Amino acid sequence: MTRKTAVVICPGRGTYNATELGTLSRHFPDPKLLSRFDALRTAEGQDTLTALDSADRFTLARHTRGDNASALIYAATLGDFLSLDRQGIDVVAVTGNSMGWYSALACAGAVTPEDGFTIANTMGRLMQTALIGGQLVYPWVDEDWVPRPTRKAALLALVDDIAARKDHTLALSIDLGGLLVIAGNEAGLTAFETAVDPVQNRFPMRLGNHAAFHTALQAPVAAQGRAALPATLLAQPQLPLIDGRGAIWWPGAVDPEKLHAYTLGHQVTEAYDFTAALRTAAHEFAPDLFIVTGPGTTLGGAVAQSLILAQWRGMGSKSDFQTRQAESPLLVAMGLPDQRALATPEGANR
Structure with a gap:
């Protein structure tokens, strides 16, 4: 079997909504890792992910708060990444949108799953506490x-x-x-x-x-993040990372201090160019698939639009994309059950 190459795309805030309630119980593949995330939350006096994900109902006031949403989204994203069919899929690069950058760091191996969780959870808490703009x-x-x-x-x-x-x-x-x-x-x-x-x-x-993410208004939050999260959390990535400028962090060539400075500096206070990240992903890696992890499915349109803007494979409109997608899927949204099957071992073995 020929492995398909793929760029994995990690979603940001706003992707864990009512229909995603129960995502972790349904799909997270490592109960021990989820327990470690819960322990980190308990140590901070926060609701556990298990409690949030298994709530009787979804509420905006509880589930979309930055200190809860960031942790839920990070865990759902990492769980989907760990669930990929690595026998059939060769992940050639990882990128993300907004807070999805923290998830991308973990998926690419630049931080451990627990340290990535600490970064996402800490920044979500700091953003929520300040809630600037x-x-x-x-x-x-x-x-x-x-x-x-x-x-x-x-x-x-x-x-x-x-x-x-x-x-x-x-x-x-x-x-x-x-x-x-x-x-x-x-x-x-x-x-x-x-x-x-x-x-x-x-x-x-x-x-x-x-909040007013990715603007100068977040400078105080960025400073608090740098004080709370040392550069020693970061290491060489195992996969290429495409950041919010469209720049590539190559394995073996990364200065962790610079990666830390970008992650808790430019990435927080300057505009995030997701369109450029996808353009780089398409032109530099030319993957067979663009896989958007869960939770949710709201990032799929922006991925398709970015590929149209990159003039990828001659696409110039939504109808062009839909025709190409129907012929042979190039975008796989793991939040959709039928598309999830294209990226996981369960689907590959059917």
């Missing part, structure tokens, strides 16, 4: 995902204009395929919402329990 999402491609670069430029110019106003703070937080994630203070976010037209009956869309 907020985020919203707005599209710049059309509904068939055809790029409109002039529209994107105009939206970014609007962000700059608002940011120049007195008492207004606004900046690009994440370049997310066909979406712009914008972050700032209340005045800045409200000004943007007022200035743009509502589209698709849901945008501009505020993200609940999200």
